[in-house]
Amino acid sequence: MTAPLKHSADITVDVALGDRAYDIVIGRGVLDTLGTRVAALRPGARTAIVTDRTVAKHWLEQTERSLAEAGIPTSRVIVEEGEVSKTYAGLEKVSEALIAAKIERNDLVIALGGGVVGDLAGFAAAILRRGVDFVQVPTSLLAQVDSSVGGKTGINSPQGKNLLGAFHQPVLVIADTSVLDTLSPRQFRAGYAEVAKYGVLGDEAFFTWLEANHADIFSGGAAREHAIATSCRAKAAIVSRDERENGERALLNLGHTFGHALEAATGFSDRLFHGEGVSVGMVLAAELSAKLGLISEADATRVERHLASVGLPTHLQDIAGFAQEGLADADTLMALMAQDKKVKRGKLTFILLQAIGRAVVANDVEPALVRDFLQQKLSG
Ligand SMILES: NC(=O)c1ccc[n+]([C@@H]2O[C@H](COP(=O)([O-])OP(=O)(O)OC[C@H]3O[C@@H](n4cnc5c(N)ncnc54)[C@H](O)[C@@H]3O)[C@@H](O)[C@H]2O)c1
Ligand SMILES: O=C(O)C(=O)C[C@@H](O)[C@H](O)[C@H](O)COP(=O)(O)O
Ligand SMILES: [Zn+2]
Numbered sequence: 001m002t003a004p005l006k007h008s009a010d011i012t013v014d015v016a017l018g019d020r021a022y023d024i025v026i027g028r029g030v031l032d033t034l035g036t037r038v039a040a041l042r043p044g045a046r047t048a049i050v051t052d053r054t055v056a057k058h059w060l061e062q063t064e065r066s067l068a069e070a071g072i073p074t075s076r077v078i079v080e081e082g083e084v085s086k087t088y089a090g091l092e093k094v095s096e097a098l099i100a101a102k103i104e105r106n107d108l109v110i111a112l113g114g115g116v117v118g119d120l121a122g123f124a125a126a127i128l129r130r131g132v133d134f135v136q137v138p139t140s141l142l143a144q145v146d147s148s149v150g151g152k153t154g155i156n157s158p159q160g161k162n163l164l165g166a167f168h169q170p171v172l173v174i175a176d177t178s179v180l181d182t183l184s185p186r187q188f189r190a191g192y193a194e195v196a197k198y199g200v201l202g203d204e205a206f207f208t209w210l211e212a213n214h215a216d217i218f219s220g221g222a223a224r225e226h227a228i229a230t231s232c233r234a235k236a237a238i239v240s241r242d243e244r245e246n247g248e249r250a251l252l253n254l255g256h257t258f259g260h261a262l263e264a265a266t267g268f269s270d271r272l273f274h275g276e277g278v279s280v281g282m283v284l285a286a287e288l289s290a291k292l293g294l295i296s297e298a299d300a301t302r303v304e305r306h307l308a309s310v311g312l313p314t315h316l317q318d319i320a321g322f323a324q325e326g327l328a329d330a331d332t333l334m335a336l337m338a339q340d341k342k343v344k345r346g347k348l349t350f351i352l353l354q355a356i357g358r359a360v361v362a363n364d365v366e367p368a369l370v371r372d373f374l375q376q377k378l379s380g
Helices: 030-041 053-069 088-100 115-130 141-147 177-182 185-202 204-219 222-241 248-253 256-265 274-291 297-309 330-337 367-378
Strands: 011-015 022-027 047-052 074-079 108-113 133-138 152-157 160-167 172-176 350-355 358-362
Touching: 011 222, 022 030, 022 222, 030 053, 030 108, 030 133, 030 172, 047 053, 047 088, 047 115, 053 074, 053 108, 053 177, 074 088, 088 115, 088 152, 108 115, 115 133, 115 141, 115 152, 115 160, 133 141, 141 177, 141 185, 141 222, 160 256, 172 177, 177 222, 185 204, 185 222, 185 248, 185 274, 185 297, 185 358, 204 222, 204 297, 222 248, 248 350, 248 358, 256 274, 256 330, 256 350, 274 297, 274 350, 274 367, 297 350, 330 367
Parallel strands: 022 172, 047 074, 047 108, 108 133, 133 172
Antiparallel strands: 011 022, 152 160, 350 358
């Protein structure tokens, strides 16, 4: 796999889900086609754009213009940025605003933003009048490669990540790669963890390509669109085979059993963004795999090195405030992991590695071993 030299023309990835299939349209400038695409998809529909304050500042006007030029009426709901909005309060605010805007069953909700807005607006759409369709317009790298695809929507509980939600597929995804130009470097890096995840879980060649081409992805070269399209194709393929996570979709959760517990332990705060938790969690999953003799220490180190080389946190000690505030003890982390949605009959499920590019679902890992492993990692 070599790095493309030129920005590609727009790429369309099909999410093959029968009568709920939809397109992911990827490319620089595709936001301007939103209006015509929505008009063609749902003639006569009204729309409500849900976004956050930061994204609104940069991209709301252009989004509204595209819809207005296609003759589509819009209203807007603007929430606070960050996980603080993926809450009961955030859901109430968005739901009440959609009801006040008289969004009907045949209208559309448009989620303009990162994964927080996508998950929140998608969940509000899923329950509004028992289900209104929605369009994802992802504006963070993480949302373009992961959260806008596959239909997992929801909010957090203080007890854990995404504990309330619904599977609700979008009807269209518009991923304009030029909107990433306004994303902060730290948020871009956090999203990159989910890109690397696709290589680690199922595509060794892509991981090797990322090791060689990550700089071009970060600087906005043609490798960026290639990485986004490759990630979307990987996710679309898995979701189309296992929409509701009865089997292989759990592989997309690589790094998340640990990562979600770490996000909860840091209060869903700016100490640890979701992608950063996934980065630390993926390294822990690789190290646990090595401890269990599934992969070599060298492979675990290779995963850690790549994530660290782009500036992502890879150890518990890298989490902001670890030295000052600490984190949580191993028992607390085990209790938080017990709320993971992959738990079956009270038993934890881990996504482990048999090789870079070959992840497996494991539900026979001894809790005492995991606790000792975490204890050891916490003491550095
Ligand atoms: N549904 C899924 O399948 C899925 C997959 C992965 C992650 N998630 C969820 O997604 C969330 C994380 O998403 P995220 O990392 O996008 O976080 P986010 O939505 O909080 O966005 C990150 C920050 O970047 C800002 N931002 C977004 N786009 C911007 C742009 N173009 N320019 C400037 N600023 C911009 C936002 O205002 C926010 O402050 C988590 O809650 C996670 O659980 C869901
Ligand atoms: O789409 C999926 O399936 C994923 O697991 C993707 C993850 O990156 C994402 O963070 C997802 O929201 C986690 O799902 P959850 O079921 O563990 O909440
Ligand atoms: Zn994730």
